[in-house]
Amino acid sequence: MVVSTTFPTVDKCSSIDREKDTVVADMDGTLLRGRSSFPYFALIAFEAGGVFRLLFLLLATPLVGVLYYFVSENAGIQVLIFATFAGMKVSSIESVARAVLPKFYTGDLHPESWRVFSSCGGARCVLTANPTVMVEAFLKDFLGADMVLGTEISTWKGRATGLVKKPGVLVGKNKADALKKAFGETRPEIGLGDRHTDAPFMELCKEGYIVPPNPKVKAVTIDKLPKPVIFHDGRLVQKPNPIVALLTILWIPVGFFLACLRIAAGSLLPMPLVYYAFWALGVRVTVKGTPPPPPAAHNGRSGVLFICSHRTLLDPIFLSAALGRRIPVVTYSVSRLSELISPIKTARLSRDRAADACMITRLLKDGDLAICPEGTTCREPFLLRFSSLFAELTGELVPVAMVNRMSMFHGTTARGWKGMDPFYFFMNPSPAYEVTFLNKLPPELTCHSGKSSHEVANYIQRVIAATLSYECTTFTRKDKYQALAGNDGTVPEKPRIKANNIMGC
Numbered sequence: 001m002v003v004s005t006t007f008p009t010v011d012k013c014s015s016i017d018r019e020k021d022t023v024v025a026d027m028d029g030t031l032l033r034g035r036s037s038f039p040y041f042a043l044i045a046f047e048a049g050g051v052f053r054l055l056f057l058l059l060a061t062p063l064v065g066v067l068y069y070f071v072s073e074n075a076g077i078q079v080l081i082f083a084t085f086a087g088m089k090v091s092s093i094e095s096v097a098r099a100v101l102p103k104f105y106t107g108d109l110h111p112e113s114w115r116v117f118s119s120c121g122g123a124r125c126v127l128t129a130n131p132t133v134m135v136e137a138f139l140k141d142f143l144g145a146d147m148v149l150g151t152e153i154s155t156w157k158g159r160a161t162g163l164v165k166k167p168g169v170l171v172g173k174n175k176a177d178a179l180k181k182a183f184g185e186t187r188p189e190i191g192l193g194d195r196h197t198d199a200p201f202m203e204l205c206k207e208g209y210i211v212p213p214n215p216k217v218k219a220v221t222i223d224k225l226p227k228p229v230i231f232h233d234g235r236l237v238q239k240p241n242p243i244v245a246l247l248t249i250l251w252i253p254v255g256f257f258l259a260c261l262r263i264a265a266g267s268l269l270p271m272p273l274v275y276y277a278f279w280a281l282g283v284r285v286t287v288k289g290t291p292p293p294p295p296a297a298h299n300g301r302s303g304v305l306f307i308c309s310h311r312t313l314l315d316p317i318f319l320s321a322a323l324g325r326r327i328p329v330v331t332y333s334v335s336r337l338s339e340l341i342s343p344i345k346t347a348r349l350s351r352d353r354a355a356d357a358c359m360i361t362r363l364l365k366d367g368d369l370a371i372c373p374e375g376t377t378c379r380e381p382f383l384l385r386f387s388s389l390f391a392e393l394t395g396e397l398v399p400v401a402m403v404n405r406m407s408m409f410h411g412t413t414a415r416g417w418k419g420m421d422p423f424y425f426f427m428n429p430s431p432a433y434e435v436t437f438l439n440k441l442p443p444e445l446t447c448h449s450g451k452s453s454h455e456v457a458n459y460i461q462r463v464i465a466a467t468l469s470y471e472c473t474t475f476t477r478k479d480k481y482q483a484l485a486g487n488d489g490t491v492p493e494k495p496r497i498k499a500n501n502i503m504g505c
Helices: 027-031 038-049 051-071 073-085 090-099 101-106 111-119 132-142 173-183 196-202 242-268 271-280 315-323 336-341 353-366 418-426 453-468 477-484
Strands: 023-025 124-131 147-151 153-156 159-164 190-193 207-210 284-289 305-308 329-331 346-348 369-371 397-405 432-437
Touching: 023 027, 023 111, 027 111, 027 124, 027 190, 038 051, 038 073, 038 090, 038 101, 038 132, 038 242, 051 073, 051 242, 073 124, 073 159, 090 101, 090 132, 090 159, 090 477, 101 132, 111 190, 124 132, 124 173, 132 147, 147 173, 173 196, 190 196, 196 207, 242 271, 242 418, 271 284, 271 315, 284 315, 305 315, 315 369, 315 397, 315 432, 329 353, 336 418, 353 369, 397 453
Parallel strands: 023 124, 023 190, 124 147, 190 207, 284 432, 305 369, 305 397, 329 346, 329 369
Antiparallel strands: 153 159, 397 432
16 A cells, blocks of 8 residues: 555654543554454464364465455455455354454554544544454454444344445545544544545544554553553464464474373373473473472471462472472362373362362372462463462471463463363473472461461562562462453363362361
8 A cells, every 4th residue: 555645654643732622533554554354364273263264364474465456455354354254153252352352453553643642632533444342342442442433333133244234334435424423523632544545534634644654563561551461362373473373283283292292291201200201392391490399208397389470370280390299289270181181189178168168188198289369361461369368277388489481382271161271281392380489488487476467468569579579469270261251250160080189178
């Protein structure tokens, strides 16, 4: 697309004294640095439709490109929408738009456009060819947009048909008509666009500015974002442009076979050998600090309670690999498949404080034990609030800072089936875990010396956060699941796998 020379560039727009001004901005190439919306449609396709939907979208991409660049922008986007949305549940699209897309959108904010957009204290409106259902949650919740005017998709019985409602895709004159309908005779102060098809709506504004394409411009940094993305979902780590999408599709069968090998090695080999087996299979395990020695048999003392930050459900397995011995774990929820393939014993917390305290105390009498007091995982550099129950039960507390690295797939989910979590983690070409053992808490910092359980839990949270350069928060499991899945994260009780599960008191 040839950028219009009628309008000055966005860097010429002043952001001073704009408290009462209204701004209208395009999205792709304007508010966002990237001019292509394909990666976000690909995320919807994979996260809501699976790998075959992503493959279908990828096969349609050449047709989309030909129509977009040689026929009309409208036709290309219609095919993109059809290939992504046809037959998909609207609720699934909304779920991905709320839980997955904001992480990728916020990582691509254009600094100059955001400077102008955020400085306007009047109405903030976004005009976009993207479907409204796909972008509205991000624009309103994270950028503070007051109005989102996008393409409306057609639905039937709760599913998208793949077609669009009249007047069609919001490009060119359709954008200008939508702006007139929304604002009437009132002229917004600022219009921001990035291509000649944005000129019709920009001419309706008192001032119009073009955002020129600049691949080298850096995205808005995390500290300048209006709202940090603490919780996000989805399996894909990288934004899937066509090349990344193709490589992902080709890697999945290879990665699944590799994941099965790695899981089998972790489950079947003696724990002292697991560390070396992981390295041989491409899983990097780094151990820092000085781990405590195994408990002496029949010494009458309670075992050590390892207090771990929670990155994936594999945390206690990598803790065991680092120690060279199996450490049982108490957890809030775990799928039956994960229980079945786990090389360590698991015990479910019931959320009944008295029953959970009884079970943990009994397990500590048998030896060392691991717990992740956050109650759920967090992908970003934040620690959720630590439950304080563990601090009341023992003074033998060893904080453990856990960090992992994944290049293709996330090993956690809030919306999907948790039974696939270990498989997705081990499907990464070379996943890595770093286990850092911190100093055991001295007696004067435990409840045995008069400290409250909340003081002890908060202290351990701060120590682990300082080690990882993370930020402490007061968010809980309930906050995460409300944000990502629309529920409180409560898992219904299911029959346990007796061979690999410790029953409570």
